[in-house]
Amino acid sequence: MTNIQSILATSLFRLPLVFVEIAHVRVLVGDGNHVRGKMARGKSVVRAVRKFSLDAMKTLLFILALGMCSSLATAQSFLAEQVKFGRVRAALAEKETLLHKTLAAHGLKTDDLNILIVAYKAERILELYAKRRSATRYEKLASYDICNVSGVLGPKRAIGDFQIPEGFYRINRFNPFSNYHLSLGIDYPNRSDRIKGKAPELGGDIFIHGNCVTIGCLPMTDDKIREIYLYAVHARNNGQTQIPVYIFPFRMQAATLEKYAARYRNRPELLAFWKNLKQGHDKFLRERQELSISVAQNGDYRF
Numbered sequence: 001m002t003n004i005q006s007i008l009a010t011s012l013f014r015l016p017l018v019f020v021e022i023a024h025v026r027v028l029v030g031d032g033n034h035v036r037g038k039m040a041r042g043k044s045v046v047r048a049v050r051k052f053s054l055d056a057m058k059t060l061l062f063i064l065a066l067g068m069c070s071s072l073a074t075a076q077s078f079l080a081e082q083v084k085f086g087r088v089r090a091a092l093a094e095k096e097t098l099l100h101k102t103l104a105a106h107g108l109k110t111d112d113l114n115i116l117i118v119a120y121k122a123e124r125i126l127e128l129y130a131k132r133r134s135a136t137r138y139e140k141l142a143s144y145d146i147c148n149v150s151g152v153l154g155p156k157r158a159i160g161d162f163q164i165p166e167g168f169y170r171i172n173r174f175n176p177f178s179n180y181h182l183s184l185g186i187d188y189p190n191r192s193d194r195i196k197g198k199a200p201e202l203g204g205d206i207f208i209h210g211n212c213v214t215i216g217c218l219p220m221t222d223d224k225i226r227e228i229y230l231y232a233v234h235a236r237n238n239g240q241t242q243i244p245v246y247i248f249p250f251r252m253q254a255a256t257l258e259k260y261a262a263r264y265r266n267r268p269e270l271l272a273f274w275k276n277l278k279q280g281h282d283k284f285l286r287e288r289q290e291l292s293i294s295v296a297q298n299g300d301y302r303f
Helices: 003-028 035-082 086-105 191-196 222-237 254-263 268-287
Strands: 114-120 125-131 139-145 167-178 181-186 206-209 243-248
Touching: 035 222, 086 139, 086 167, 086 181, 086 222, 114 222, 125 222, 139 222, 167 191, 167 206, 167 222, 181 222, 206 222, 222 243, 243 268, 254 268
Parallel strands: 114 243
Antiparallel strands: 114 125, 125 139, 167 181, 167 243, 181 206
16 A cells, blocks of 8 residues: 555544544533533534544545646656657657647547557558547547568467467557567467467567567558557557557458358368457447457357
């Protein structure tokens, strides 16, 4: 517990005792032959208690305001921390005007922004969706070419398999001094991956990054990763600590799935996995809302 939380908890605990003391004094002052003296003493106590109550309330209000300011400072500090790094400063100098213009065209601002990322491996497309913090529905803001791929269609199931993951993830780290210019870490392996993956080591360190090279990541050109990184920084600065990243093998319309089902008909486990992904794919495109996701005991996603 922080010092502020401790003080707040102690003060809140004392407030009920104040009113109990006031009530108790009022009972005592009318008892026996010394009413007048007791009343005088009682009034003094009541005044003292009332003064303490008012001081305590002022203290509480100050503590609450301090806590709110502390929380706001924490939320607003992420951008300040990021701009300490030269590549982020350079990206802001180059791209910030473009970001403001793009967002304004959709009625959005950098200081009121949440984002969501969707990637399609076969089409080599990464789509960025955005909304106001108070809104529920996302709208497509921009599309970017994934400039390189590795592996084949299908999920990542082992370290060193060169596969790009497929599934539902979140950005869990920002790297402003990446070997690949700028990078956004993805929380692979997630719970589904850990259940379905049978290899002793599943791998990790999957990123959306620059430099256009990959052994299992989603690489962009340095020019485009600057934009994506800055959108993510602004969203994180606005308090979005969980930025969704949905990675699909391909655009999962029914006809496209049928085409791939025919091609991979000898891999029923893979087709079952893709049909499970399609449920989330279709729900997101239909509702344009962040998915509420759980994972079943067999590793299947539930939406």
